[in-house]
Amino acid sequence: MRYAILPTFFLAIGGLIAGLAYRYLVNDPIEATLPNYLRSSFHGMGMTLAGRGVHLYFTSRRNEWVSKWPLLADLAVRSAAMAIVVASAALILQAALYGEWIETKWLIEQFPLIVAIGFVGSMLIGSAFELTRLVGSRVLFNVALGRYRSPVREARVLMFLDLAGSTSLAETMGELRVQGLLTRFFFDIDGAIVAHGGEVHAYVGDEVIVTWPLDERMSAGRCIDCFFAIADSIADKADAYRQEFGIVPSFRAGLHAGYVVISECGSSRRQLAYFGDTVNVTARLQEHCKEVGRNLLVSSDLLRHMKLKPAFTAEALGEVRLRGRAAAIEVFAVERRG
Numbered sequence: 001m002r003y004a005i006l007p008t009f010f011l012a013i014g015g016l017i018a019g020l021a022y023r024y025l026v027n028d029p030i031e032a033t034l035p036n037y038l039r040s041s042f043h044g045m046g047m048t049l050a051g052r053g054v055h056l057y058f059t060s061r062r063n064e065w066v067s068k069w070p071l072l073a074d075l076a077v078r079s080a081a082m083a084i085v086v087a088s089a090a091l092i093l094q095a096a097l098y099g100e101w102i103e104t105k106w107l108i109e110q111f112p113l114i115v116a117i118g119f120v121g122s123m124l125i126g127s128a129f130e131l132t133r134l135v136g137s138r139v140l141f142n143v144a145l146g147r148y149r150s151p152v153r154e155a156r157v158l159m160f161l162d163l164a165g166s167t168s169l170a171e172t173m174g175e176l177r178v179q180g181l182l183t184r185f186f187f188d189i190d191g192a193i194v195a196h197g198g199e200v201h202a203y204v205g206d207e208v209i210v211t212w213p214l215d216e217r218m219s220a221g222r223c224i225d226c227f228f229a230i231a232d233s234i235a236d237k238a239d240a241y242r243q244e245f246g247i248v249p250s251f252r253a254g255l256h257a258g259y260v261v262i263s264e265c266g267s268s269r270r271q272l273a274y275f276g277d278t279v280n281v282t283a284r285l286q287e288h289c290k291e292v293g294r295n296l297l298v299s300s301d302l303l304r305h306m307k308l309k310p311a312f313t314a315e316a317l318g319e320v321r322l323r324g325r326a327a328a329i330e331v332f333a334v335e336r337r338g
Contacts (some may be wrong), residue, residue, distance in 0.1 A: 008052055012045050012048060012049055012310050015048025015266070016042075016045045019040040020037060047093070047232055051082055053085070055082070071130065075126045078122070079123045080122075082126075083122050087111065094326065104164035139272050153261050154213070155215075156212065157255065157257045157302060158201075158255070158278060160225070160254050161189075161227070162253075163181075163204050163250075165250070182206055184245075192233050199211055210223075211274075219305060219306045221308065224296075224334060227253055253296050254285025254288070255299065255334075257299070258278035258304055261275040262274055276318070281325065285331065288320065294317075295335075297317075298334050299330065299331060311332065312335065312337065313335055315333045
């Protein structure tokens with residue numbers, strides 16, 4: 001979970017600042033000494049990191065036992081755990097930093113109130129987090145600002161990635177087990193997508209659509225790195241897949257860059273939709289992978305925006321007329337050396 005390190009760092013800094021602010025705003029000014037400010041800062045940081053630890057546990061695969069429960073039950077368990085852990089951390093840090101033992105009367109009268117307040121706060125934060133997971137942070141932010149109320153044209157990189165042979169798998173394994181495989185697969189590749197700056201636009205059947213802004217950072221080849229990071233992630237978990245499903249999932253992807261039109265669609269449920277030739281070409285590139293027996297096909301339009309790293313090779317497959325498109329497009333098969 002390397003992608004969790006940076007948010008954890010900023011949360012720790014936020015907790016430190018909150019501890020300083022609490023000391024300044026709430027405590028007696030006569031106690032405003034440097035040692036007390038340092039203690040308060042570590043107090044705030046410790047409580048924040050305790051809450052962060054609970055959050056990371058409940059958003060990892062280690063919490064499978066509760067993630068299958070109804071959402072309200074999941075939120076209740078998560079909130080109760082976070083409230084108890086954060087309140088306990090506050091008590092332990094109080095004793096460690098100030099050398100003060102907590103009185104029994106205070107534990108009986110005040111500690112339950114702190115846990116209750118923490119539970120309500122955790123429920124609110126957890127609900128906001130689940131809403132963000134449901135619609136995506138970028139979608140939620142842009143819908144709130146009304147950025148895409150009218151269609152907007154943006155330069156984007158798109159990756160269409162799908163599970164190979166899902167139709168035959170459904171026949172041999174059954175639809176429920178294949179859906180379990182897909183759920184596990186989409187969960188396991190998410191870390192690589194986030195770590196390489198990608199954003200999941202949609203899950204469509206056995207396919208995931210990932211997008212990046214087409215900017216100067218894309219010249220580093222983050223989208224290609226992302227594909228092979230996904231491959232490494234699945235390879236690392238190969239034994240677990242064999243044990244649970246009897247197979248290791250294989251997948252193919254198409255990568256393309258260009259302008260897309262983005263707009264809000266729908267009324268009862270708002271959604272950001274991508275339109276345009278770039279979307280169609282990327283989808284057809286992914287389909288073309290099967291025809292040529294390659295796992296990753298990349299358009300020349302995308303390669304023009306980046307310098308391919310020495311770790312990769314790009315084999316020119318010539319100009320290809322993709323299904324449903326009159327104009328041909330130059331296609332490359334990208335692989336790792338060795």
